[in-house]
């Protein structure tokens with residue numbers, strides 16, 4: 109499912125109205141009716157009858173308010189009591205909203221024009237729910253004036269809120285929430301999913317998001333790019349290529365499915381290597397070799413019998429600081445298909461030289477994670493590193509992304525989609541920006557948002573598992589963006605399934621459980 113920014117949505121609206129010729133007021137009619145239908149659905153899911161319901165519809169000055177008026181009319185026609193609360197004198201509404209205002213006059217619904225006078229303030233206790241039609245995709249900056257007070261009061265009322273298009277106060281492009289922002293139970297998103305609803309905290313403010321058709325064709329007009337695609341089973345197949353769900357060939361052998369080389373682990377974090385390697389095997393690569401500091405080898409023997417171990421001389425330290433390590437890894441890689449580097453690597457003298465040797469010398473797909481990302485960030489950042497010819501996937505969590513991009517974590521989180529896209533295109537890498545709703549950005553600027561996953565996955569080792577899965581996807585012949593997207597999707601799905609097994613308490617989820625669920 110494609111998602112768009114506010115500006116892209118305006119272009120689609122314009123195209124639909126001007127080129128296709130569907131009048132704007134028709135789209136507004138469809139929008140408002142869709143919202144009313146979802147309000148009715150929501151009520152009936154809670155209590156099986158509409159009787160006793162009295163909804164307050166918050167009407168803003170623009171077209172979002174116009175949607176609210178249509179919604180109010182359809183709710184009233186269904187027998188729901190409705191009161192309209194306007195932020196401005198109703199006769200000041202214009203355009204399509206003005207048309208809707210003249211229509212709704214005939215219904216003579218109770219109405220309040222918001223002000224600080226007693227008659228302009230709603231008694232929130234009189235209502236059973238709220239429709240938020242204050243601000244939509246025309247929002248500029250944080251809600252001001254009466255909008256801000258109304259949003260704060262609506263949230264404080266504790267009433268269920270159904271938002272029209274987006275929760276008022278949400279940045280439709282980034283998912284950042286202004287202060288205040290409506291906290292909705294349901295958001296009825298019109299025509300196209302909005303980018304800001306795909307990312308937290310916006311995704312939380314929106315509650316359940318329902319995208320409704322309003323007469324705008326569901327395919328973007330030719331020549332108009334969307335902001336990205338939500339990863340679903342269907343979009344994985346249609347957007348990323350039909351070979352994703354490939355089955356094993358009847359005459360395939362272990363060589364058919366590729367050989368992952370993993371450079372990972374150090375004395376205090378040997379488990380990271382083990383998890384990544386095991387995940388790679390479970391994700392279907394034919395063979396996996398774990399290159400590890402030689403001192404660890406005796407302790408790892410037999411831990412995963414299917415795994416090959418390649419000890420790298422470590423001078424007895426259990427770490428990676430020796431000069432010969434890079435040559436040894438490149439030699440091992442010559443007979444393997446993919447290199448993944450980073451989980452549990454630690455930080456060590458000569459770290460930048462090691463990573464640079466791999467970055468420049470590995471003529472195979474490379475997955476860079478965890479400490480390897482921090483090494484990259486510390487070594488002047490990516491701008492100083494030459495572009496690799498082979499596929500390169502970076503899998504930072506927000507903290508690692510912040511270090512890579514020279515930002516704070518809060519700045520990273522403020523616009524995850526925009527940042528991921530810029531970073532991937534500027535540096536010629538495929539990026540997986542992790543965290544709830546991981547963002548996958550390709551070199552050409554395409555963006556995918558993953559929706560699988562579970563809060564229980566916020567646990568040590570989860571990222572190591574993802575690295576192993578993505579490396580295994582590359583080994584099986586997927587290209588970088590396919591491997592990153594499909595790997596992230598599978599990782600989330602494995603987390604969901606592992607959590608379901610532990611339904612009593614998802615907090616008890618371990619990274620190893622996700623591997624077993626693969």
Ligand SMILES: NC(=O)C1=CN([C@@H]2O[C@H](COP(=O)(O)OP(=O)(O)OC[C@H]3O[C@@H](n4cnc5c(N)ncnc54)[C@H](O)[C@@H]3O)[C@@H](O)[C@H]2O)[C@@H](O)CC1
Pocket residue numbers: 121125132135136139168169170171172173174175242243244245246247248249250251252253255272273274298322
């Ligand atoms: N033809 C179309 O374009 C359609 C638009 N639709 C609806 O129209 C919405 C977009 O409508 P508009 O472009 O009129 O914009 P909005 O209705 O989102 O908001 C614009 C109004 O809010 C004010 N405003 C903007 N930012 C503010 C802030 N931070 N604080 C206080 N006031 C602020 C503006 O002065 C303006 O009066 C969509 O979200 C959707 O709900 C639907 O009716 C379907 C068709």
Ligand SMILES: [K+]
Pocket residue numbers: 172240241242243244271272273274275276
């Ligand atoms: K809204």
